[in-house]
Amino acid sequence: MEATDYLTRQHRDIEQALGDALDAPDAAVRRSRFLDVADALILHIASEEQVFYPAVHGDRSEDVLLESLEEHLALKRLLADLLALAADDAMFRPRLHVLRELAQHHHGDEERKLFPAVRGKLGAAARDALGRDMEALQRRLQAGGRPRRAVRQQTAAAGPLR
C-alpha cells in the first residue's frame, strides 16, 4: 500500500482502539485492549523511525522529523508508564487519556506537515515501495511476539534522525 495511506490508516485504527480501551466496561478489559494498542503503536513508530523517516529525510523536513522523534519519545514513555501500572491503578485511565490526546496530536502533525511534503517529493512507485518495506518490517517485529516489550529500551532518548 502507498506509504502515507498505510500510515494514515494505522493512525485512525490506533485512535479508534485507544477510544475503545478508554470506553472499556471494566479495568481488566481496559488493560487488555490497551496491551493490543500498545503493540500496534510500537510497530507503527518502529516502521516510521526505521523506514519512513530516513527515506524522506531532507533539508526541508528536518525540523518536523526531529519534532516527530521527540513526540515518539513522549509516546514511548507514556506507554512504558502504562505497561508498568496494574489494571485497577487509579492513574491508568487518566494516563491512557493523555496517551490518546498525544497520539491524536502527533498523527495530526504528521498528516498536515509531513505527508503532503512526502507526496510532493517522492513518486508513486517509491511511496508504494516504502509502504511495502514498512509492512514487511511490522510483520517481522510482530512475529517476534509482543512488540510492546521493546519499548522499555527506547525511553532514554529520542531515536536518531537518519
Ligand SMILES: [Fe+2]
Ligand atoms: Fe509518528
Ligand SMILES: [Fe+2]
Ligand atoms: Fe504516524
